[in-house]
Amino acid sequence: SQQGEEDPQALSIQEGENATMNCSYKTSINNLQWYRQNSGRGLVHLILIRSNEREKHSGRLRVTLDTSKKSSSLLITASRAADTASYFCAPRGGSNFGNEKLTFGTGTRLTIIP
Amino acid sequence: DSGVTQTPKHLITATGQRVTLRCSPRSGDLSVYWYQQSLDQGLQFLIQYYNGEERAKGNILERFSAQQFPDLHSELNLSPLELGDSALYFCASSVGGQLQETQYFGPGTRLLVL
Numbered sequence: 204s205q206q207g208e209e210d211p212q213a214l215s216i217q218e219g220e221n222a223t224m225n226c227s228y229k230t231s232i233n234n235l236q237w238y239r240q241n242s243g244r245g246l247v248h249l250i251l252i253r254s255n256e257r258e259k260h261s262g263r264l265r266v267t268l269d270t271s272k273k274s275s276s277l278l279i280t281a282s283r284a285a286d287t288a289s290y291f292c293a294p295r296g297g298s299n300f301g302n303e304k305l306t307f308g309t310g311t312r313l314t315i316i317p
Numbered sequence: 318d319s320g321v322t323q324t325p326k327h328l329i330t331a332t333g334q335r336v337t338l339r340c341s342p343r344s345g346d347l348s349v350y351w352y353q354q355s356l357d358q359g360l361q362f363l364i365q366y367y368n369g370e371e372r373a374k375g376n377i378l379e380r381f382s383a384q385q386f387p388d389l390h391s392e393l394n395l396s397p398l399e400l401g402d403s404a405l406y407f408c409a410s411s412v413g414g415q416l417q418e419t420q421y422f423g424p425g426t427r428l429l430v431l
Contacts, residue, residue: 234416234417243405243425245407246409247319248421251419296416302373303365303373304350304373305350305352305409305420307361309359310359
């Protein structure tokens, strides 16, 4: 398992605007997952994108994956106050059975200003 | 609600003491993961169990031990406690064994060591 590096570290936008955050990783992956953490609470799984996929949507979320650049981005459209949270990416590679652990970076702290 | 339960929610104790954190995975999930989140270390993987057996080990200190019981619940024991063990401890579960599985996180146990 490898660690993803999220960028930027912090992002503040007005409610209704779109938020984009990025994730870079170092070695080849099987899939990449995005998680959200509201302050001091457990992580919530947002979306999983496989290495053979380029784009995936889930509601207001859009995730892209560029394996040639070893990077992914998470776009949240029409942001709401409830989107205020930290966002983490978790790239995963290697074989099954023993590599399922998630390794997190420092995350992107997103603040939505009402 | 992820379906993963953790008890207790909060714990305040003293250095040198012993605590046991408990986790019940989602129904049907065979894998349990423990993570520690602290201000200086971020979110770190500690250990994974699959159907009662240890499957992967991360940054778990020798003072910590864990196990998964036949009913699949898991316990994380920390002893003797040090000030630096103050952190949020999360348990997550998944069906087990596959890289593309989602991990579902519990609400966490907040440990404060005085």
